Amino acid sequence: MSDSISNSNLGTSSETSFSSWRNCQLFSGLNENQLNNLERHLISRDYSTGDFIIREGTYGDAIFFIEKGTVDILKEDVKLGENHHGDYFGAMALMENTSRSADVIATAPLSVKVLTINQLKAIESDDVFIKVLTNHMIKQQDLIRSKNEDLINITKAKLDAAETKLQKTKPYPYLIIILLILVIILTAFHLIDHL
Secondary structure (H helix, E strand, O other): OOOOOOOOOEOOHHHHOOOHHHHOHHHOOOOHHHHHHHHOOOEEEEEOOOOEEEOOOOEOOEEEEEEEOEEEEEEOOEEEEEEEOOOEEOOHHHHOOOEOOOEEEEOOOEEEEEEEHHHHHHOOOHHHHHHHHHHHHHHHHHHHHHHHHHHHHHHHHHHHHHHHHHHHHOHHHHHHHHHHHHHHHHHHHHHHHHO
16 A cells, blocks of 8 residues: 555544544553544545455555454465454554555455554654554564464364374274284185195
8 A cells, every 4th residue: 555545535533533443552552632633644444345455565554443344364365364343454564664464355344544654653743653663563462472372272282183193093003913913824724724
């Protein structure tokens, strides 16, 4: 997404006064004046189910705050996660001047508030930007810890399943040996009968 997002559909304070973006972890620690200033820069957008909000590989310069609806986050058609009312996405643009790392697709009618990075940097002072950046980094650390725990649990479950399968196959070598001995004995009897 580029800086071409139009400011023509900026929401007014009355339109967004009950918006969930204010409760977003990203803005914790901001005072009411800072939130009101931020609110004046938000752009309202609506998307239909199936719309791409972000495409992997495109330039990222905006953060999206979900007011209504849900999105799936996909990388090479693999679902990485789902975000819904009160969540935000696209914030990696805060830390890196880089392209988007995943697709984001609306899975229900979607209403979002959009804030470009340039707008965020221009709001009031660097203090707001630093607070938002710090809040994002804290959320990412929590997310990484959670994902690491999930991966550990998945790995343990796979190891347990493999061990269970291995335990079930232990009798097979003995059974093969017993069958082999029976074949040898039967062959020996068969040879003795023909002699």
